[in-house]
Amino acid sequence: MKIPITVKPGTTARVKTGNWRELYVPEIDYEKCIGCSMCEKICPEGICFSTGEKNSKGKIFFEKDLDYCKGCGLCAEICPAKAIEMKREEK
Numbered sequence: 001m002k003i004p005i006t007v008k009p010g011t012t013a014r015v016k017t018g019n020w021r022e023l024y025v026p027e028i029d030y031e032k033c034i035g036c037s038m039c040e041k042i043c044p045e046g047i048c049f050s051t052g053e054k055n056s057k058g059k060i061f062f063e064k065d066l067d068y069c070k071g072c073g074l075c076a077e078i079c080p081a082k083a084i085e086m087k088r089e090e091k
């Protein structure tokens with residue numbers, strides 16, 4: 001008998017998991033962003049993305065879809081430009 005380990009994977013897009021977030025939320029300084037996409041690669045929710053827009057330095061900057069962000073802080077940890085700061089969120 002097969003026992004499923006994962007039940008209905010890929011539901012993140014349907015369930016706004018950002019509601020699970022506690023305390024901290026990433027705040028991005030678009031001017032500091034160098035468009036390296038490290039945050040996109042490390043984000044466990046896959047919600048860091050480029051809009052294709054450029055900052056005043058001509059660098060394409062990255063956004064976060066906070067509807068799905070769990071506030072883990074990995075993006076801020078890995079950002080080489082220190083463009084992401086975890087800020088306490090008032091709910």
Ligand code: SF4
Nearest residue numbers: 043069070072073075
């Ligand atoms: S805090 Fe975590 S979940 Fe939120 S955007 Fe950064 S890496 Fe993704």
Ligand code: SF4
Nearest residue numbers: 033034036037039079
């Ligand atoms: S890791 Fe930092 S510098 Fe790189 S794309 Fe993300 S916000 Fe921009």
